[in-house]
Amino acid sequence: MDSATGTTRAPWRTWWQWWPCWVGRVTMVWAVVYAGFGLACALSGTPLFHLGGDPGPSALGWGAVAVGSLAAVACGAVARSGPRPALRVLLWVACVLAGIAAFGLLMDVITLVFGQGVDSGVAAANHALAAAGVLLLAATARPVRRPSAGTVAAAPSAASRPVQLAACAGTVAFLPYAAMKLVWASGGTFAGIAGEEMRAISKRNGASGIWLTLESWGLDATVLLAALGVFLLWGLVRPWGQVFPRWTLWLRGRRVPRWLPLAPALIGAATLAPYGVLGVGYAALATAGVVTMRRGDFHSSSDALLVGWIGMTAFAVHGVALIVAARSYWLRTRPMSAA
Numbered sequence: 001m002d003s004a005t006g007t008t009r010a011p012w013r014t015w016w017q018w019w020p021c022w023v024g025r026v027t028m029v030w031a032v033v034y035a036g037f038g039l040a041c042a043l044s045g046t047p048l049f050h051l052g053g054d055p056g057p058s059a060l061g062w063g064a065v066a067v068g069s070l071a072a073v074a075c076g077a078v079a080r081s082g083p084r085p086a087l088r089v090l091l092w093v094a095c096v097l098a099g100i101a102a103f104g105l106l107m108d109v110i111t112l113v114f115g116q117g118v119d120s121g122v123a124a125a126n127h128a129l130a131a132a133g134v135l136l137l138a139a140t141a142r143p144v145r146r147p148s149a150g151t152v153a154a155a156p157s158a159a160s161r162p163v164q165l166a167a168c169a170g171t172v173a174f175l176p177y178a179a180m181k182l183v184w185a186s187g188g189t190f191a192g193i194a195g196e197e198m199r200a201i202s203k204r205n206g207a208s209g210i211w212l213t214l215e216s217w218g219l220d221a222t223v224l225l226a227a228l229g230v231f232l233l234w235g236l237v238r239p240w241g242q243v244f245p246r247w248t249l250w251l252r253g254r255r256v257p258r259w260l261p262l263a264p265a266l267i268g269a270a271t272l273a274p275y276g277v278l279g280v281g282y283a284a285l286a287t288a289g290v291v292t293m294r295r296g297d298f299h300s301s302s303d304a305l306l307v308g309w310i311g312m313t314a315f316a317v318h319g320v321a322l323i324v325a326a327r328s329y330w331l332r333t334r335p336m337s338a339a
Contacts, residue, residue, distance in 0.1 A: 038064025
């Protein structure tokens with residue numbers, strides 16, 4: 001009988017254990033599709049990327065063609081001669097480039113969840129395709145390990161103390177951000193802007209009915225998302241994040257598939273960490289007077305800088321904590337030999 005406290009067998013993972021047999025072919029198909037997608041956008045003049053809501057140059061579509069072509073060439077060479085070191089390097093290069101192209105996927109998901117339209121359907125499709133490519137390219141580039149009939153899942157375990165301290169930092173970093181947002185949602189004033197004014201700004205910027213309804217109830221959608229991010233973070237570092245809880249009925253006591261927490265963790269980390277780190281760097285330059293912080297919807301640059309420090313610090317620290325926690329989860333949940 002399977003146990004939630006000891007080593008447990010996970011038969012539903014068998015198909016994934018055979019990934020060397022099929023992932024190369026699927027990655028080749030993805031590479032051709034992605035290259036064709038980029039080519040169609042480049043030739044038709046359709047912007048494939050949006051920068052801050054504004055369409056980027058349509059010529060950037062040739063970048064997608066280059067990434068897809070590089071991946072296709074590397075996959076074809078791997079199929080003929082095996083995963084040699086040089087070919088694996090090419091696959092990892094294509095993986096990194098696809099990751100850059102996928103930046104913004106989290107924002108697309110958030111806007112869709114709250115009933116808002118994305119800036120561009122083509123750009124959102126590019127984010128999703130690129131993110132799928134990241135997973136496929138990484139799986140293809142990994143060393144081949146043949147499945148073993150005696151493989152069992154490792155017992156649920158907690159992360160090391162340094163990793164849990166990183167999770168604490170990622171949690172605490174969101175407290176000032178959540179407090180700021182809740183002040184506005186409850187009608188208070190922060191950084192020179194009152195809650196009513198902030199709701200008017202949200203409406204003017206195209207916020208959905210769901211978003212505005214939550215604000216009218218004194219809730220802020222981004223605070224709810226921050227709470228989900230903290231829940232995910234602690235699920236990655238504590239044993240309960242590896243086993244379905246009792247309230248999941250027929251799933252209770254069973255192992256959580258590794259991809260279930262890792263997929264959102266990697267998407268969140270790939271978005272929040274670079275966005276937050278770069279934002280903190282820009283805020284530091286603005287504080288030092290090297291650059292000027294744009295006022296935006298705020299009444300002064302100093303108000304915008306204050307809010308920028310709070311938001312970017314939260315994103316940076318939480319994003320880095322997600323990276324640390326996801327790596328720990330990946331290592332702690334690796335299947336072990338039953339022997």
